Amino acid sequence: MKFSSVYDATITRSDFVRLLPQATGGAEFQEIDDRFCGPGWSVRLTPMPPLEIGMVRLERHRIEIEFDGMSAEEQDRFM
DSSP, rough: OEEEEEEEEEOOOOHHHHHHHTTTTOOOEETTTTTTTTTTEEEEEEEEEEEEEEEEEEEEEEEEEESSSHHHHHHHHHO
């Protein structure tokens, strides 16, 4: 059964890619098109308009996390 969650994240793509291995506990994953796919999960990164606060401009992405075949406990641990 597939479950998904969607979030807005103020993060650059390069920072997301840099942090993903640590965030997934060192799980192996592949980048396929605009998805990062690991065992039982995939994350899609979609650029959004930047967040602008005065002179500050922050890069944003829509983050879609999809789980397939993971128990609720495994999903909680992942998150």
